[in-house]
Amino acid sequence: MDLLSYLIVPFAAGLILTGIHAYLGVHVVERGVIFVDLSLAQIAALGTTVAYLAGHDLHSTTGYFWSLGFTFAGAALFALTRVHHETRIPQEAVIGIVYAVSAAAAILAMSKAPEGTEHLKDMLVGNILTVSWAEVIRTAVLYAIVGAFHYAFRKTFLAISVDPHAAEAAGINVKWWDFLFYTSFGLVVTSSVAIAGVLLVFSYLIVPSVAAMLFTRSIGKRLAVGWTMGALVSAIGILLSFQLDLPTGATIVCTFGAALALMATYRVLSGRAMIVE
Amino acid sequence: MKLKLALTALVFLTLTTNAHAAKLKVVTTTADLASIAQEIAGDRASISSIARGYQDPHSVETKPSFLLQLRQTDLLVVVGLELEAGWLPPLLDQSRNQKIRPGTSGYLDVSQGVEILDRPTGTVNRSMGDVHAMGNPHYWLDPANAVRIAIQIQQRLGQLDPSNAAVYSSRLGNFKQRLNEANKRWTAQLAPYRGAKVVTYHNSWASFAKRYGINVVGYVEPKPGVPPSPSHTFQLIKLMKEQRVKAVLVEPYFDLKTPQSVASRTGARVLVLFPSVGATPAVGDYIKLFDRNVSELVKVLR
Numbered sequence: 001m002d003l004l005s006y007l008i009v010p011f012a013a014g015l016i017l018t019g020i021h022a023y024l025g026v027h028v029v030e031r032g033v034i035f036v037d038l039s040l041a042q043i044a045a046l047g048t049t050v051a052y053l054a055g056h057d058l059h060s061t062t063g064y065f066w067s068l069g070f071t072f073a074g075a076a077l078f079a080l081t082r083v084h085h086e087t088r089i090p091q092e093a094v095i096g097i098v099y100a101v102s103a104a105a106a107i108l109a110m111s112k113a114p115e116g117t118e119h120l121k122d123m124l125v126g127n128i129l130t131v132s133w134a135e136v137i138r139t140a141v142l143y144a145i146v147g148a149f150h151y152a153f154r155k156t157f158l159a160i161s162v163d164p165h166a167a168e169a170a171g172i173n174v175k176w177w178d179f180l181f182y183t184s185f186g187l188v189v190t191s192s193v194a195i196a197g198v199l200l201v202f203s204y205l206i207v208p209s210v211a212a213m214l215f216t217r218s219i220g221k222r223l224a225v226g227w228t229m230g231a232l233v234s235a236i237g238i239l240l241s242f243q244l245d246l247p248t249g250a251t252i253v254c255t256f257g258a259a260l261a262l263m264a265t266y267r268v269l270s271g272r273a274m275i276v277e
Numbered sequence: 278m279k280l281k282l283a284l285t286a287l288v289f290l291t292l293t294t295n296a297h298a299a300k301l302k303v304v305t306t307t308a309d310l311a312s313i314a315q316e317i318a319g320d321r322a323s324i325s326s327i328a329r330g331y332q333d334p335h336s337v338e339t340k341p342s343f344l345l346q347l348r349q350t351d352l353l354v355v356v357g358l359e360l361e362a363g364w365l366p367p368l369l370d371q372s373r374n375q376k377i378r379p380g381t382s383g384y385l386d387v388s389q390g391v392e393i394l395d396r397p398t399g400t401v402n403r404s405m406g407d408v409h410a411m412g413n414p415h416y417w418l419d420p421a422n423a424v425r426i427a428i429q430i431q432q433r434l435g436q437l438d439p440s441n442a443a444v445y446s447s448r449l450g451n452f453k454q455r456l457n458e459a460n461k462r463w464t465a466q467l468a469p470y471r472g473a474k475v476v477t478y479h480n481s482w483a484s485f486a487k488r489y490g491i492n493v494v495g496y497v498e499p500k501p502g503v504p505p506s507p508s509h510t511f512q513l514i515k516l517m518k519e520q521r522v523k524a525v526l527v528e529p530y531f532d533l534k535t536p537q538s539v540a541s542r543t544g545a546r547v548l549v550l551f552p553s554v555g556a557t558p559a560v561g562d563y564i565k566l567f568d569r570n571v572s573e574l575v576k577v578l579r
Contacts, residue, residue, distance in 0.1 A: 129341060130368055242342055
């Protein structure tokens with residue numbers, strides 16, 4: 001059936017997103033910085049808007065480097081503000097503030113550099129339905145590089161995410177590695193948001209990781225559960241969207257919600273201690 | 278026996294789907310173009326539109342059915358002038374239908390043969406707002422342009438489907454005649470209000486206003502595509518008082534708060550005017566759309 005050929009590209013995109021985000025999600029949940037991806041995506045969008053104001057085209061290389069520059073600045077900020085011992089300001093507060101201010105700053109910039117409304121929406125509302133093979137392949141290559149980098153230094157990245165104090169004591173420069181983490185994370189999120197939109201990327205990041213925590217504590221098993229769930233939900237969501245003719249991204253997000261609810265219900269009803277070490 | 282029955286059913290099914298496929302499939306981006314295409318094609322081609330009449334044609338949420346619709350299309354008719362620039366290109370790419378690529382005979386941009394207003398002279402820069410660098414894309418709201426659109430569709434249909442060319446051409450004649458008569462009626466209804474001053478939300482009504490001598494003196498948007506700002510709204514109120522503006526015309530997909538607050542401070546009335554066929558079920562075709570808009574406009578200008 002040639003309907004299949006229309007499903008296959010969004011599905012491939014869904015698999016790639018699952019691959020990197022279910023992994024990064026484990027870190028994000030461990031660190032308790034749930035909304036960091038929204039915040040970094042918004043900073044990247046602000047960077048593009050500023051580039052646009054300065055007269056660079058939205059899809060130009062210069063525009064891309066502006067957004068990358070802003071993302072790196074955001075990464076540095078998050079690396080520096082991890083936990084403040086004296087004031088006990090939670091990092092999630094900083095993340096929220098950065099989100100609100102950069103979203104508002106983008107609105108201000110837009111009101112001066114219009115056509116803006118549509119284009120800025122473009123940046124944050126990627127559309128997984130109309131993604132092309134070229135984009136999928138480009139994204140896959142980028143994520144493979146980021147993935148390899150994380151795999152090579154997996155022990156360090158895990159150490160700073162799970163127990164920064166122990167890592168510090170073991171002689172790891174936590175601020176520097178935090179910066180590397182947020183930089184690679186920002187790189188991924190910015191590309192993901194452009195092809196799938198903020199809502200969907202957030203779901204790929206957080207839901208598989210949370211769903212896995214219902215059943216297991218081991219990082220390896222959490223990854224396995226997360227990847228399986230992400231792949232299944234992508235397939236079901238895309239099929240539903242075609243079957244019922246609904247906007248594809250939003251359908252996948254709701255499928256994630258339904259799947260998580262089902263898994264949680266199963267966990268409660270089955271009653272036994274399900275946590276697998 | 279059962280197998281034979283099933284096979285017969287299958288053959289029958291294939292035959293009927295083939296007979297169906299023989300009919301030209303026309304897809305338009307907006308409901309207005311679909312309505313005009315329907316007038317020309319009658320039952321000789323199947324016509325459907327992507328955007329619904331109640332949606333802002335600048336931004337349309339894409340759904341899987343759009344891809345499937347475009348996949349089997351023989352002729353795609355677009356408004357052009359970058360109106361659909363935000364959502365059509367990726368859909369066209371992913372539909373993988375070579376027949377309707379821009380530049381082929383299956384792609385018809387009707388802005389090529391109509392009167393376009395507000396074509397910017399000199400360079401367009403971003404400080405001017407969401408200006409369509411190629412001119413105002415809301416040109417279909419002038420019956421003279423509707424005729425020009427109809428002629429282009431008739432010619433292209435005749436070219437793609439010569440066996441029905443005579444039908445298309447006679448239906449064009451019929452549509453022109455009915456539209457002409459209706460236009461005389463609309464002109465007469467609006468004649469007493471020639472020169473009446475109105476404010477519109479977005480610059481959607483330039484062609485309509487020019488046709489019927491309505492004077493658009495300002496916009497609720499400070500620049501096209503930019504939401505109302507306090508200082509602009511303040512100046513607009515001042516301007517409307519000075520010029521004794523009677524009506525604020527708003528497209529159905531914009532927020533009514535600012536128009537209502539502006540109107541309440543100036544004694545003007547807010548009217549939701551429909552820029553597209555199908556904005557409500559009552560305005561199901563191009564002529565009904567104008568019937569409704571003209572009679573509502575007369576009520577607020579009186």
